Amino acid sequence: MTHRLIRRWLPAAACAAAIVAPAALTAQAPPRGSAELLAQLSAKATPRLSGKPDLNGTWDHLGGIEFIRPTKLPDGSVCIRGCAPPAGAPRPVPAPAAAPRPAAAPPAPLFPKYKPEFLAKVKDLSARQVETDSGLRCMAPGLPRLGPPGKIIQTAKEVVFLYDDVNGAFFRIIPVDGRKTYRKDMPASYLGDSIGRFEGDTLVVETTNFNDDTWLTDNGAFHTTDLKVVERLRRVGDTIEYTATSHDPAVLVEPWNSKPYTMWITSQELEEPARCEDRDLDHVVDGTHHDNPR
Amino acid sequence: MRHRLLGVMLAAAVLATASVLSAHHSVAGQFDLSKQVTLKGVVSKVDWVNPHIYLHLDVKGDDGRVVTWSLGTVPTAMARRGGLTRESIAGASGEVVTVECNPARNGTEHLGWVKTITYADGRRYELSGR
Numbered sequence: 001m002t003h004r005l006i007r008r009w010l011p012a013a014a015c016a017a018a019i020v021a022p023a024a025l026t027a028q029a030p031p032r033g034s035a036e037l038l039a040q041l042s043a044k045a046t047p048r049l050s051g052k053p054d055l056n057g058t059w060d061h062l063g064g065i066e067f068i069r070p071t072k073l074p075d076g077s078v079c080i081r082g083c084a085p086p087a088g089a090p091r092p093v094p095a096p097a098a099a100p101r102p103a104a105a106p107p108a109p110l111f112p113k114y115k116p117e118f119l120a121k122v123k124d125l126s127a128r129q130v131e132t133d134s135g136l137r138c139m140a141p142g143l144p145r146l147g148p149p150g151k152i153i154q155t156a157k158e159v160v161f162l163y164d165d166v167n168g169a170f171f172r173i174i175p176v177d178g179r180k181t182y183r184k185d186m187p188a189s190y191l192g193d194s195i196g197r198f199e200g201d202t203l204v205v206e207t208t209n210f211n212d213d214t215w216l217t218d219n220g221a222f223h224t225t226d227l228k229v230v231e232r233l234r235r236v237g238d239t240i241e242y243t244a245t246s247h248d249p250a251v252l253v254e255p256w257n258s259k260p261y262t263m264w265i266t267s268q269e270l271e272e273p274a275r276c277e278d279r280d281l282d283h284v285v286d287g288t289h290h291d292n293p294r
Numbered sequence: 295m296r297h298r299l300l301g302v303m304l305a306a307a308v309l310a311t312a313s314v315l316s317a318h319h320s321v322a323g324q325f326d327l328s329k330q331v332t333l334k335g336v337v338s339k340v341d342w343v344n345p346h347i348y349l350h351l352d353v354k355g356d357d358g359r360v361v362t363w364s365l366g367t368v369p370t371a372m373a374r375r376g377g378l379t380r381e382s383i384a385g386a387s388g389e390v391v392t393v394e395c396n397p398a399r400n401g402t403e404h405l406g407w408v409k410t411i412t413y414a415d416g417r418r419y420e421l422s423g424r
Contacts (some may be wrong), residue, residue, distance in 0.1 A: 080368055280346060284324045
């Protein structure tokens, strides 16, 4: 098997290297998402819009699948996962360095800290995640699990967040017109109701009125309908530092800072995500699931 | 320099997508990764859906009867990163392809998880590791 793979991939890899060599000699751009690239982009001047940082744009953060490093060879063969390194080929280049975290953000614990009386519930939900996690059934993931927006449209009075998520296309309309009160008579929802404001150069978005169908992250991290999520977006050059803090004092010991991101502007436009239609869960014979915290 | 060459080669294969992955169930919870089935057939349909693309493979048995397998594979965003499309996965009309897959653990017949697809022209898609 190994020999067969070597015979197959070695000539093709050599061919690919020969084809790309001229481009490689002139290619200077740091890898997508690398610390080097982010340093270059964050050093640029920060554009402004009516005195506020201009957040308009499509923003990349590697989309949570940065671990996918496909190889594509000239004969049309493609390896997405578990690719055998071609014999004699140089060692694979490591994945891009993780984006630097905003200096003000403390390290994110992997999981919210629950009050002792709720630990059994978390454990039970986690053990039955295949049954209990609405995120596995193509529902909106909620906040902060949805992660940073893929595109931001900003006017003087509102900011719109757009998402092309594996579970679907989602939007949030966030007024930044100085209002202090949330809309009345709005039903609780997966993505809640938001109000934004600028604190200096940081857009602060406070969101409430969630339903309790979603989780904060994997593994049974439930929340109540009293959840409040505070997101902070600070544009630095052509990057945005994004953090989200979840407040749910009825069940959490302390506010939880989920994984921070550094996003960078991209010319790659959002696409309509393929329809989400789960066909797998009815065939899962045990509760095993893999973790992919956002 | 050689490292840089490979890095560029890999980067060239990457298509930018902004989709985010959800948490998801384990493939091992649904498919028996210790078993492998090799099928020869014609891709009659590709369902370009999330969280997993499904392709339908018409396999003719020794008795001449055609059975359609339902075969899950990677999410669309991963396929896009590898430059794969619905059309490239489907292959040419009537083209016989060879699929290595893992069968369902719960005994559901004709359900599998794609490991590799090899096409008549020799190209091969490795989708789920070895």
